[in-house]
Amino acid sequence: MSELSIRPATERDIPLILRFIRELAEYEKLAQEVAATEALLRAALFGEHPAAEALIGSVDGEPAGYALFFPNFSTFLGRPGLHLEDLYVCPEHRGKGLGLALLRRVAAIAVERDCARLEWSVLDWNEPAIGFYRELGAVPLHDWMVFRLSGEAIRLLAERR
Amino acid sequence: MSELSIRPATERDIPLILRFIRELAEYEKLAQEVAATEALLRAALFGEHPAAEALIGSVDGEPAGYALFFPNFSTFLGRPGLHLEDLYVCPEHRGKGLGLALLRRVAAIAVERDCARLEWSVLDWNEPAIGFYRELGAVPLHDWMVFRLSGEAIRLLAERR
Numbered sequence: 001m002s003e004l005s006i007r008p009a010t011e012r013d014i015p016l017i018l019r020f021i022r023e024l025a026e027y028e029k030l031a032q033e034v035a036a037t038e039a040l041l042r043a044a045l046f047g048e049h050p051a052a053e054a055l056i057g058s059v060d061g062e063p064a065g066y067a068l069f070f071p072n073f074s075t076f077l078g079r080p081g082l083h084l085e086d087l088y089v090c091p092e093h094r095g096k097g098l099g100l101a102l103l104r105r106v107a108a109i110a111v112e113r114d115c116a117r118l119e120w121s122v123l124d125w126n127e128p129a130i131g132f133y134r135e136l137g138a139v140p141l142h143d144w145m146v147f148r149l150s151g152e153a154i155r156l157l158a159e160r161r
Numbered sequence: 162m163s164e165l166s167i168r169p170a171t172e173r174d175i176p177l178i179l180r181f182i183r184e185l186a187e188y189e190k191l192a193q194e195v196a197a198t199e200a201l202l203r204a205a206l207f208g209e210h211p212a213a214e215a216l217i218g219s220v221d222g223e224p225a226g227y228a229l230f231f232p233n234f235s236t237f238l239g240r241p242g243l244h245l246e247d248l249y250v251c252p253e254h255r256g257k258g259l260g261l262a263l264l265r266r267v268a269a270i271a272v273e274r275d276c277a278r279l280e281w282s283v284l285d286w287n288e289p290a291i292g293f294y295r296e297l298g299a300v301p302l303h304d305w306m307v308f309r310l311s312g313e314a315i316r317l318l319a320e321r322r
Contacts, residue, residue, distance in 0.1 A: 025237055033238070036236060070234050073205060076197060107318040118311075142306075146301065146307065147280065149279040149297070153298045156298065158269040160261075
């Protein structure tokens, strides 16, 4: 059996994380969206006010995936939660339990921090992931739509008379 | 014409914000979910490490709505964003432009902080809100599903063998 291990990412992992982000975007058919650089990720993860935290998962000592998350907040509950932005396992290491191990660790961090909710998004065609999340007892929020304003559209709204 | 004003919330606004949260939950048919208290909101908004920020909108000097938001992060862009958790205007003050004024102020804050995205969720039956968001140029993310683990289910996952 493969030996799985999970550890917090360090600054040295930045090139690895960027590689994984690109692989995840490729898998999600969103490679054209990736504009992240090592400098941007270093500032976001290890700057003065970190915007997110990352975990590195390894199989037999070799880095094979990552999870990246940041806090959110529910006004209805009045309590913090965690938003899991990315969960990724390299194709050659899938089926060994690393995705579950990463998600379990994120859940443990959520428990430690007294979080009321752990949330994440998945593309609606990603059946293997959806099946996996359902098995864990996660509930899809079918009646909510997510809206997004990006870049220039944010500025246009800000300046609207 | 009514005079609209927007200001950052202060600790004195906590009872008002809790009232607005309850009214929003009522409108969204989710009143049974509200467990927030003044103490929880005070800690979240004005504690040592604030989890969220709020704006109070007034019509002719009278508080009439609020917006509440917190940071998020896009790994694909490598840049921060804002998540708008709540946007609410009292029924008697709707149609005066306060919702737009609040959203514009949130967009201006997003521009100031060099945010790449401004995102929020809306219930799929809330047609007036959906129409309003589309007019602003916001794009619904139709191909993403949101999954949630809550309370006990997080602990069960964390402890799973």
